[in-house]
Amino acid sequence: MKSEDRSGEVKIGLECHAQLLTRSKLFCPCSTDYQNSEPNTHVCPTCLGLPGALPVVNEQAIKYGVKVALALGCEVQPVTTFYRKNYFYPDLPRGFQITQYDFPIALNGLVKIENKKVRIRRVHLEEDPGRLVYKGTIETAKYSLVDYNRSGIPLVEIVTEPDLRSPKEARVFLGKLRSVLGYLGVFDSDLEGALRVDANVSVAGGERAEVKNISSYKGVERALSFEITRQRNLLRRGLGVVQETRHYDEARGITVSMRTKEFEHDYRYFPEPDLVPIRISGLVAGLRAEIPELPDEKKKRFVSQYSVTQEHANSLTFDKSVADFYEEVVSKMPKTEAVAGSSAAVAGSSAAWVATWVADVLKGELNYRGISMREASKLISAGDFVTVLKLLKEGVVTERGATEILREMLDRGGKPKEIVKKKGLASLGSAETEKAVFEVLGEEQNAGAVADYKLGKKEALNFLVGQVLKKTRGRAEPKKINELLKLELQKK
Numbered sequence: 161m162k163s164e165d166r167s168g169e170v171k172i173g174l175e176c177h178a179q180l181l182t183r184s185k186l187f188c189p190c191s192t193d194y195q196n197s198e199p200n201t202h203v204c205p206t207c208l209g210l211p212g213a214l215p216v217v218n219e220q221a222i223k224y225g226v227k228v229a230l231a232l233g234c235e236v237q238p239v240t241t242f243y244r245k246n247y248f249y250p251d252l253p254r255g256f257q258i259t260q261y262d263f264p265i266a267l268n269g270l271v272k273i274e275n276k277k278v279r280i281r282r283v284h285l286e287e288d289p290g291r292l293v294y295k296g297t298i299e300t301a302k303y304s305l306v307d308y309n310r311s312g313i314p315l316v317e318i319v320t321e322p323d324l325r326s327p328k329e330a331r332v333f334l335g336k337l338r339s340v341l342g343y344l345g346v347f348d349s350d351l352e353g354a355l356r357v358d359a360n361v362s363v364a365g366g367e368r369a370e371v372k373n374i375s376s377y378k379g380v381e382r383a384l385s386f387e388i389t390r391q392r393n394l395l396r397r398g399l400g401v402v403q404e405t406r407h408y409d410e411a412r413g414i415t416v417s418m419r420t421k422e423f424e425h426d427y428r429y430f431p432e433p434d435l436v437p438i439r440i441s442g443l444v445a446g447l448r449a450e451i452p453e454l455p456d457e458k459k460k461r462f463v464s465q466y467s468v469t470q471e472h473a474n475s476l477t478f479d480k481s482v483a484d485f486y487e488e489v490v491s492k493m494p495k496t497e498a499v500a501g502s503s504a505a506v507a508g509s510s511a512a513w514v515a516t517w518v519a520d521v522l523k524g525e526l527n528y529r530g531i532s533m534r535e536a537s538k539l540i541s542a543g544d545f546v547t548v549l550k551l552l553k554e555g556v557v558t559e560r561g562a563t564e565i566l567r568e569m570l571d572r573g574g575k576p577k578e579i580v581k582k583k584g585l586a587s588l589g590s591a592e593t594e595k596a597v598f599e600v601l602g603e604e605q606n607a608g609a610v611a612d613y614k615l616g617k618k619e620a621l622n623f624l625v626g627q628v629l630k631k632t633r634g635r636a637e638p639k640k641i642n643e644l645l646k647l648e649l650q651k652k
């Protein structure tokens with residue numbers, strides 16, 4: 161039997177490219193806000209690579225790059241230099257990409273994920289090329305179009321050592337990176353395709369392959385799983401794995417060979433003669449002071465300050481806008497009241513109870529709808545959220561009713577109290593709850609469950625609770641229903 165323990169067998173290193181949120185491009189004054197613009201409208205001689213056009217470095221991009229490096233625990237280098245990486249491709253009209261080679265912005269960082277440390281080899285800046293566009297699909301289009309709006313957008317590239325051991329670890333690492341970049345305010349984590357990854361993957365006994373074009377944070381696990389299985393199968397059949405560059409086909413979930421791996425010397429890197437070396441050591445102290453509380457520190461503080469569970473702390477701090485929303489809600493909650501009438505209540509710990517409602521309920525609803533907290537906060541303010549929690553605490557609505565209000569606000573808008581009225585969500589008084597319990601117990605279709613319960617089948621009670629909830633459209637307290645049912649069943 162083959163051992164199932166394959167630790168150490170797989171090695172993954174990532175090259176992560178993140179779009180920096182500067183207002184203008186890396187080497188020209190063109191606007192970076194091109195998402196809703198016609199193709200080739202955010203261009204100038206520099207980013208079109210016309211002869212004689214000279215690049216000028218964007219200072220903000222350098223500062224953002226240094227910030228990223230500091231947040232990832234890197235050593236910022238005293239002087240940094242741009243290089244030309246020469247290759248031909250239609251999206252690169254100059255015939256070279258301005259990037260960094262020797263003298264990148266920073267070296268030797270460290271990122272902690274779960275219980276392991278991932279070493280960062282380097283952090284550098286480079287320009288994004290343009291984009292090839294196909295009418296229809298790449299297979300059916302008669303010709304390719306080129307859009308240079310993206311040409312010259314500043315990217316920060318973060319290169320890890322091959323410290324990742326599984327596709328899942330790679331996903332967790334990317335999640336962490338995305339979270340940190342979002343916190344720094346240098347990156348739009350909601351923007352599709354703002355984080356693109358190339359992965360170097362090898363399995364013990366074979367060469368490594370580079371998988372390019374993993375364009376989504378979610379695609380990385382799938383792309384790597386496919387590639388690892390492909391390499392293992394080759395090795396099992398006694399065929400070697402060759403060093404090559406492969407392209408990830410997201411639609412089909414497979415990697416396909418692009419070319420045998422080029423080597424670094426093929427690119428003929430040399431220092432960009434149109435840009436002088438930049439001394440960046442003087443920026444470090446000031447930029448370090450601007451770095452906000454990062455996810456790890458915030459997580460620790462949430463656990464100690466709000467007594468939230470580790471799991472809730474993770475969930476609340478992953479995205480800074482969720483963490484901010486949570487803290488705003490907590491600060492607006494009435495301080496003294498104990499939480500009553502909720503199964504999730506923790507005596508004297510209102511903040512931990514609020515965590516359940518933000519991390520589990522609200523985030524669950526956002527995930528279901530595929531919207532971000534930033535979008536959601538336009539529909540639900542922290543004040544509205546507090547109102548919903550107050551309605552719940554005061555027994556005006558049940559937990560199910562509170563969830564209904566949130567859903568209505570996300571789907572159709574409106575204010576909590578109006579929604580309670582409009583949708584008839586007010587919870588039932590005890591008389592009405594009792595009435596529903598009597599009705600359910602008297603119904604022919606439930607006679608079997610009643611008999612089962614009397615015979616000692618306790619699960620039958622859950623069924624009956626469900627029937628009462630259905631009858632009352634979730635407006636009766638499950639705890640109350642439970643009590644009443646048991647009481648009535650004893651009499652039978």
Ligand code: ZN
Pocket residue numbers: 185188189190202203204205206207208312
């Ligand atoms: Zn330009």
Ligand code: MN
Pocket residue numbers: 175177286317
């Ligand atoms: Mn790159």
